[in-house]
Every structure is written in C-alpha cells, then in structure tokens.
Amino acid sequence: MVISEAVRERIEAAKARFPQPRGALLAALHLVQEELGHIPPEAEREVADLFGLRPVEVHEVVSFYNMFHSESGGRHRVYVCTNLPCSLRGARTLLRHLESHLGIRCGQTTPDGRITLGHEECLGACAYAPMMRVDRTYHEDLDPERAVRILDELE
Amino acid sequence: MGQRVPHVTGYLTEHFADDAFGTLAGYRARGGYETARRVVTGMSPAEVIETVKASGLQGRGGAGFSTGLKWSFMPAETDRPKYLVCNADESEPGSFKDRILLERGPHQLIEGILIAAFATGAEKTFAYVRGEYAFPADCLERAVAEAREAGLLGERIFGTDFRHDIVVVRGAGAYICGEETGLLESLEGKKGQPRKKPPFPAQFGAFGMPTTVNNVETFCHVPHILARGPDWFRSIGTEKSPGHTLFGVSGHVVRPGLYELPLGTRLDEIIFEHAGGVPDGKKVKGVIPGGMSMPILPAGQLDVPMANEYLRERKTMLGTGGIIVMNEDTCMVRVACVVTYFFRDESCGQCTQCREGTGWMNRIVERIERGGGESEDLAVLLDVAGKMEGATICAFADAAAWPVQGLLRHFREDFEAHVRERKCPFPASFEL
Known part of the structure; x- marks a missing residue:
C-alpha cells in the first residue's frame, strides 16, 4: 500500500461532505499527492478501490487536471505564469533567467532533485506580474534577481 | 503576497484595507450579517428574488445574465434537495477580482450566499475554488468555520427554520471548470467536460439536483442590494448595467491593480486617469477590455463606456472586467x-x-x-x-x-x- 492509513481516514471524512462519495475524488487526489509528491499508478489503483471505481476512471481525472502529476518531480515545483498579462511584463524573460540560473529547461528537474521548473497559464495575479508559484505560495511583482533569491532559499 | 487591496474602492471593497474585516468580529463591527438576519427573519423568498430582479444585477462571471431571473428558475415546490454553487474558479487571463474578494472579504461573500440560499431554498452551497488559489481557499475555509461556530451556518439560523451549510471544494487546474456545467462535472469528481444543455442546472445540476451557479462577485453585491434597495443599486452605473464592478487592470500601465467603479465608466478614464496611463511615455496600441476571451479594441476606440450595451457596438464585451493594456511596441x-x-x-x-x-x-x-x-x-x-x-x-x-x-x-x-x-x-x- 502506498497510501497511508492517515490519508485514507481523511479521504473517508472528505466523502461525507458530498451527497455522493465520488464528489471527494479531487480532494482525495490532492491528499495523495501531498503525501507522495505525485500520483503513481499504484496510488490510482488504491484510490479507485476506495471509491469503488475502475482505475481508468481515476486515471482520466488525474490526467485531465494540470495540478495532478503522474510523474515524480523535484522537492519543490516552481511555475512561472506565462499568460498574456504576465508576458507583457517580462514573464518569458524571467523564465529564461531561471532556466539558465538552474541549468535546466522548463519542464525539467534539477539534478539534485530540489526544483522542478515549469510554466503555467493565468494564476490570477495579472496586476502583480511577473509572478511565480512555488508549491502553494505566490511570489509576485518579481524581478529576476529576487526570483533567484527565492529559489536559492528553497531546501 | 495576499494583502492586495483595490486602488479605488466602493461599497464592495471600502473596508478591504482593514485586516479585521476578514474576520467575523471585524465584519460584524461594520454591520455584517445584519442584512441577512433582516432578510431571513422578515422577508419571503419570493420577495428577495423580486428585489434582486428589480435591482437589475447581472452576473459578474462573464456572461452577464440577470441574477434574479436565474434564481427564479429554481423550482419552488420540490422534494429534492437544492444546491447553490459559488463559482470561484476564476481563471480568465486578466481577471483576479474574485481572489481579492475571497482574501479580503470572505464574510461578505458568505452573507451573500446566505441570502441567495434563503431565496432559492438551497440547503447547501459548494464553493468551488480553483486549485491554485490555496491562500484564498484557506481564507474562505477559515471564515466558513467562524460562521459555523457562531451559528450563522448550520441549523436554525437566526432562530428560524432556515438551515444552510457551505462546503469549500478545491479544483485542480483546468480553465474549463469555470464553465458552469464543467464545474458541476468536476464537483462530482469527474473530468470537467461541459454538459449539453438542456437540461439546465436549475433542473439538473450538482449531483442531479436543482442548482444555481453564481460567481463570487455576484454574491458579494447581494447584501448591499438587500440593505439599500434596488433603487439605490439602479442609481449607480448605466440604465441597463447597474452597480459597481471590479475592473482588473494589467499589462502596460503605471498602476496595475483592481478598481471598483460604476459600470459604464469609460475605458480611457480607467486606463489613463485611474491606472496612470502607459509607462515611459509610450502610447497604447490595443486593449482587451474584458479578459482574454473578449475581442481587442484598437487605441482609437477607448472612449467606450464599460458596459455590455456599449461594448457590443464595438464587437466586444465586458466579460469579467479584466482590462489588458498593450503599448505601441507590442507585436x-x-x-x-x-x-x-x-x-x-x-x-x-x-x-x-x-x-x-x-x-x-x-x-x-x-x-x-x-x-x-x-x-x-x-x-x-x-x-x-x-x-x-x-x-x-x-x-x-x-x-x-x-x-x-x-x-x-x-x-x-x-x-x-x-x-x-x-x-x-x-x-x-x-x-x-
């Protein structure tokens, strides 16, 4: 079993908040990903068992949503918003700067397993651009130097 | 992060600079929940719907449909449970208003939801917050817990038979879940692929039950309309598009940010007077007036009042009020x-x-x-x-x-x- 007993209990509690248990599927997948860092096929099968679904029904949900990851990544996931309002204010320049600072391309993970760098569509910070999301946290009104400092402080 | 307040405020956001406004005590100190109490203890659901209809409030999620009319589609006599959905899946590029409403005024949203629930007979609200909005979702969760603790959610609210609860649900990164039936599919734990209509959500919505979906900002207007009346609301904005809205200004402007202004405020006034114009003395080349889905306007057409009846004449629309400004260098x-x-x-x-x-x-x-x-x-x-x-x-x-x-x-x-x-x-x- 890859999903812990503690997470299984939280999934059962989440089911009770919906008229039909399946309503808690996204919440369950968030919980699993918080615990494991990503959602491997074994976890999909275990979640399917918990919800009485076929594994493919869980997989199609995992693969539909951008925030669910089937593949493992770095300890931190960093996303630069590259949609139009951010791009107008230098988001792509920022992304290139972070790529060269980390020595990886967008979509890759640093060799030490510390950071996976990506880009994301609009994150709702358009007036505070450019910005990046580091795991749960938004960092806004960035310039390349400050963004690099934030990344360098990540463990 | 997080502590963002509009540059120009109005009835929706006037207290947003005050951190306490985000708490139950601070919200109550400003008269919060008194309107909901008066509505629930002194009005009939039909009267509330009539008031919102008379106000002319249009949904602020992009489509601009009459909110009162939408509420009236909910079946009055039914044995089935009825639900509300608060659409907080804000994902339209250029739009970030709902985020600030969640972060700075979650109790105002809850009060709007309570009034809507009373009007439509809904027993539960699912507040669907986009997955990336972890902090705004936390702000709402905290406020819901406070309201539940204080008896403002749960059974016998305000000492009446009225009961309601709010479930905060997190999305997982999909723009299409802002479409109301895509949202409903996602809420049911599926891929967020929109449904064919009819049936409409008022007949067959969340979990197959009668459901009304409203945007965050739409709910936030409701307590003000019930407190001050439809005539007051209609005195603001244009004849066809009453009230304030939150314009988000981004791109090449000196002061990007949120601006709470009457509908019908001219686009050039928002860009040049409020947002300070384009930096470095450059000219505007084009402006997207309502979030990225809406057609662009060239520099010569910025003298347009920001309301659908005027924007349609220029072959574009208000959308979510996200104004994206592009300077003369833009390709x-x-x-x-x-x-x-x-x-x-x-x-x-x-x-x-x-x-x-x-x-x-x-x-x-x-x-x-x-x-x-x-x-x-x-x-x-x-x-x-x-x-x-x-x-x-x-x-x-x-x-x-x-x-x-x-x-x-x-x-x-x-x-x-x-x-x-x-x-x-x-x-x-x-x-x-």
Missing part, C-alpha cells in the same frame, strides 16, 4: 501566439471543432510569427475561427475564436507585415 502576432496557445492547452477535447480548431489556429500564428506564414494563412485563420463559433457544447470555442477575429479585424497589418518580411518586424515587443 499583435505574438499576442495571438499567447492567446491561441492558452486555448489550445485548455480545450477539454470534447468537441472536434474546438479540439482541432484551437490547435490549428495556434500552429498557424506561430508559423507566421517565425516568418513562415503565407498570404492565404489569414483567410484560413478566419475560416477556422468562423467554423468554431457556435458549433460546440459550450462557449469555450467562441471564447477561443473571438480574440483571433478581433486581432485580425484591427491589426491585420501586423500579420501581413510578418508574411511580407518573413520575420517579426517588432523587435521591441515583449519576449515570447
């Missing part, structure tokens, strides 16, 4: 690249016209930007966009087609120059 083919990439990435894949059309448009504009465009490409682009419009289950395909049509309507010369010169002739434009 509109690069803009088309960003826009079409987004829609290609976010198409749910259900309808052929949309799934294939968004990719097709994106490949063509990227080729033009690289200098490989042919003169027929512009006709093909318009042909693809025209075939996507109105041909699919939801409005996403229209939202993908309109910006491309708008860019070609007003900035065709940018595209033609790329084809002619076989390169991008705008070296000073934003980097792609």
Whole structure:
C-alpha cells in the first residue's frame, strides 16, 4: 500500500461532505499527492478501490487536471505564469533567467532533485506580474534577481 | 503576497484595507450579517428574488445574465434537495477580482450566499475554488468555520427554520471548470467536460439536483442590494448595467491593480486617469477590455463606456472586467501566439471543432510569427475561427475564436507585415 492509513481516514471524512462519495475524488487526489509528491499508478489503483471505481476512471481525472502529476518531480515545483498579462511584463524573460540560473529547461528537474521548473497559464495575479508559484505560495511583482533569491532559499 | 487591496474602492471593497474585516468580529463591527438576519427573519423568498430582479444585477462571471431571473428558475415546490454553487474558479487571463474578494472579504461573500440560499431554498452551497488559489481557499475555509461556530451556518439560523451549510471544494487546474456545467462535472469528481444543455442546472445540476451557479462577485453585491434597495443599486452605473464592478487592470500601465467603479465608466478614464496611463511615455496600441476571451479594441476606440450595451457596438464585451493594456511596441502576432496557445492547452477535447480548431489556429500564428506564414494563412485563420463559433457544447470555442477575429479585424497589418518580411518586424515587443 502506498497510501497511508492517515490519508485514507481523511479521504473517508472528505466523502461525507458530498451527497455522493465520488464528489471527494479531487480532494482525495490532492491528499495523495501531498503525501507522495505525485500520483503513481499504484496510488490510482488504491484510490479507485476506495471509491469503488475502475482505475481508468481515476486515471482520466488525474490526467485531465494540470495540478495532478503522474510523474515524480523535484522537492519543490516552481511555475512561472506565462499568460498574456504576465508576458507583457517580462514573464518569458524571467523564465529564461531561471532556466539558465538552474541549468535546466522548463519542464525539467534539477539534478539534485530540489526544483522542478515549469510554466503555467493565468494564476490570477495579472496586476502583480511577473509572478511565480512555488508549491502553494505566490511570489509576485518579481524581478529576476529576487526570483533567484527565492529559489536559492528553497531546501 | 495576499494583502492586495483595490486602488479605488466602493461599497464592495471600502473596508478591504482593514485586516479585521476578514474576520467575523471585524465584519460584524461594520454591520455584517445584519442584512441577512433582516432578510431571513422578515422577508419571503419570493420577495428577495423580486428585489434582486428589480435591482437589475447581472452576473459578474462573464456572461452577464440577470441574477434574479436565474434564481427564479429554481423550482419552488420540490422534494429534492437544492444546491447553490459559488463559482470561484476564476481563471480568465486578466481577471483576479474574485481572489481579492475571497482574501479580503470572505464574510461578505458568505452573507451573500446566505441570502441567495434563503431565496432559492438551497440547503447547501459548494464553493468551488480553483486549485491554485490555496491562500484564498484557506481564507474562505477559515471564515466558513467562524460562521459555523457562531451559528450563522448550520441549523436554525437566526432562530428560524432556515438551515444552510457551505462546503469549500478545491479544483485542480483546468480553465474549463469555470464553465458552469464543467464545474458541476468536476464537483462530482469527474473530468470537467461541459454538459449539453438542456437540461439546465436549475433542473439538473450538482449531483442531479436543482442548482444555481453564481460567481463570487455576484454574491458579494447581494447584501448591499438587500440593505439599500434596488433603487439605490439602479442609481449607480448605466440604465441597463447597474452597480459597481471590479475592473482588473494589467499589462502596460503605471498602476496595475483592481478598481471598483460604476459600470459604464469609460475605458480611457480607467486606463489613463485611474491606472496612470502607459509607462515611459509610450502610447497604447490595443486593449482587451474584458479578459482574454473578449475581442481587442484598437487605441482609437477607448472612449467606450464599460458596459455590455456599449461594448457590443464595438464587437466586444465586458466579460469579467479584466482590462489588458498593450503599448505601441507590442507585436499583435505574438499576442495571438499567447492567446491561441492558452486555448489550445485548455480545450477539454470534447468537441472536434474546438479540439482541432484551437490547435490549428495556434500552429498557424506561430508559423507566421517565425516568418513562415503565407498570404492565404489569414483567410484560413478566419475560416477556422468562423467554423468554431457556435458549433460546440459550450462557449469555450467562441471564447477561443473571438480574440483571433478581433486581432485580425484591427491589426491585420501586423500579420501581413510578418508574411511580407518573413520575420517579426517588432523587435521591441515583449519576449515570447
């Protein structure tokens, strides 16, 4: 079993908040990903068992949503918003700067397993651009130097 | 992060600079929940719906449908449970108002939900917050817990038979879940692929039950309308589009941010007087007036009042009020690249016209930007966009087609120059 007993209990509690248990599927997948860092096929099968679904029904949900990851990544996931309002204010320049600072391309993970760098569509910070999301946290009104400092402080 | 307040405030946001306003005690100190108490203890549901109808409030999530009318579609006599959904899946590029409403005024939202629940007879609200909004969702969760603790949610609210509860639900990153039936599918734990309509959500919504879906900002107007009356609300804004709204201004302006202003405020007033105009003394080239799905306006057409009845005359719409300003250096083919990439990435894949059309448009504009465009490409682009419009289950395909049509309507010369010169002739434009 890859999903812990503690997470299984939280999934059962989440089911009770919906008229039909399946309503808690996204919440369950968030919980699993918080615990494991990503959602491997074994976890999909275990979640399917918990919800009485076929594994493919869980997989199609995992693969539909951008925030669910089937593949493992770095300890931190960093996303630069590259949609139009951010791009107008230098988001792509920022992304290139972070790529060269980390020595990886967008979509890759640093060799030490510390950071996976990506880009994301609009994150709702358009007036505070450019910005990046580091795991749960938004960092806004960035310039390349400050963004690099934030990344360098990540463990 | 997080502590963002509008540059111009009004009845929705006047207390947003006060951290305490986000707490139950602070909200109550400003008279919070007194309107809901008066409504629940002294009015009938039908009277509340009539009041909201009379106010002329239009949904603030993009479509601009009459809120009171939407509520009246909920069956009054039914044994089935009824639900509300608060659409906090704010994902429209250029739009960030709902986030600030969640972060700075969650109790105002809850009070609006309570009044809507009383009016429609809904026993539960699912507040669907986009997955990336972890902090705003936390703010709402905390406020819901406070309200539940204080008896403002749960059984016998205000000592009456009225009961209601709010469940905060997190999305997981999909623009299409802002479409109301895509949201309902997601809420049920499925892929967020929009449903065919009819049946409409008021008959067959969340978990098959009668459901009304309203945007965060829409709910936030409701306590003010019930407190001060429909005539007061109608005295603000235009005759057809009453009330304030939150305009988000981004891109090439001196003071990007949120501005709470009456509907009908002129676009050039918002950009030049409120947001300080374009930095470095540059001129405006174009402005997207209502979030990225809405067609662009050229610099010569900024004298338009920001309300749908005026914007439609210029072949665009208010959308979510997200104003994206582009300076004179901007390459509109690069803009088309960003826009079409987004829609290609976010198409749910259900309808052929949309799934294939968004990719097709994106490949063509990227080729033009690289200098490989042919003169027929512009006709093909318009042909693809025209075939996507109105041909699919939801409005996403229209939202993908309109910006491309708008860019070609007003900035065709940018595209033609790329084809002619076989390169991008705008070296000073934003980097792609």
